[in-house]
Amino acid sequence: MLITRRVLGSLALVIVTCVVNAQVATSQEMKTEPRASSTLAKGRQILASSCAACHGIDGKGSERAPNIADSPHMRQLSDAQLEHVIANGIAGTGMPAFHSLPDSRIRELIAYLRSLEGTEKNAKLPGNPQKGEAIFFGQAGCSSCHMIAGRGRFIGSDLTDYARTHSAEQIRDAIVDASSAEKQVRLATAIVRSGGKFVGLVRNEDNFSLQLQSIDGTFHFIMKSELEKLDYDAQPLMPTNFGSSLTASELNDLISYLLSAAGNTDPQKRANENDMDNLED
Numbered sequence: 001m002l003i004t005r006r007v008l009g010s011l012a013l014v015i016v017t018c019v020v021n022a023q024v025a026t027s028q029e030m031k032t033e034p035r036a037s038s039t040l041a042k043g044r045q046i047l048a049s050s051c052a053a054c055h056g057i058d059g060k061g062s063e064r065a066p067n068i069a070d071s072p073h074m075r076q077l078s079d080a081q082l083e084h085v086i087a088n089g090i091a092g093t094g095m096p097a098f099h100s101l102p103d104s105r106i107r108e109l110i111a112y113l114r115s116l117e118g119t120e121k122n123a124k125l126p127g128n129p130q131k132g133e134a135i136f137f138g139q140a141g142c143s144s145c146h147m148i149a150g151r152g153r154f155i156g157s158d159l160t161d162y163a164r165t166h167s168a169e170q171i172r173d174a175i176v177d178a179s180s181a182e183k184q185v186r187l188a189t190a191i192v193r194s195g196g197k198f199v200g201l202v203r204n205e206d207n208f209s210l211q212l213q214s215i216d217g218t219f220h221f222i223m224k225s226e227l228e229k230l231d232y233d234a235q236p237l238m239p240t241n242f243g244s245s246l247t248a249s250e251l252n253d254l255i256s257y258l259l260s261a262a263g264n265t266d267p268q269k270r271a272n273e274n275d276m277d278n279l280e281d
Contacts, residue, residue: 043112069116132257163262176243
């Protein structure tokens with residue numbers, strides 16, 4: 001009977017300990033989430049009170065100051081560099097020094113600005129980035145137009161950092177949704193009176209001339225007085241059948257590769273190489 005009571009006592013102690021630990025863990029989780037939410041809320045308030053007059057209430061810039069919400073320049077700067085800019089301003093520009101803001105408030109502002117970059121939106125997928133890389137440079141043919149980390153072509157947009165500001169679902173929609181703006185881009189064929197023929201994308205055009213970039217990246221400047229004919233392909237440059245030509249698993253692999261490519265860049269290294277004067281742009 002004594003052994004039974006000891007066993008029961010031990011079991012009771014274990015149960016009580018587990019319950020207490022679970023309650024503590026739950027309490028810590030509840031405290032952590034509101035704390036993070038509170039930090040972003042405070043950062044948003046600082047943006048509205050101290051920055052919105054020039055950078056806009058959404059931080060995306062105005063005629064008075066540049067985009068600080070999701071611009072590439074902002075993503076290239078480290079938190080330490082941003083803290084320096086906010087605290088000390090930028091000499092010779094309209095960016096003042098905010099000496100009155102405590103370091104803790106500056107960090108809250110930076111945390112909120114980072115949240116605007118969309119870097120927390122990339123949900124982890126069950127896809128395989130290595131397989132996705134093979135699809136990007138092989139089966140799907142993405143690299144025939146797009147570049148990632150210096151590999152591929154640049155007739156389309158550089159996708160190295162694309163996943164930094166786009167969620168997994170946004171990336172999926174961009175791949176399979178035929179209504180996206182980039183899929184409406186079409187190759188043009190320009191024939192000049194001398195008999196020359198150029199195929200590529202029209203990058204710039206005015207009343208007198210146009211600039212056409214061929215698939216290999218070469219630019220051709222063509223005077224309209226010399227232009228005999230300019231035709232656009234019926235089909236957009238971006239394929240519209242990825243939703244059917246790629247399986248759901250392959251799409252996950254491809255998206256995972258884009259997420260991985262953006263996540264593997266080293267923002268601190270790039271920030272050290274990037275001049276803080278880029279904020280003036």
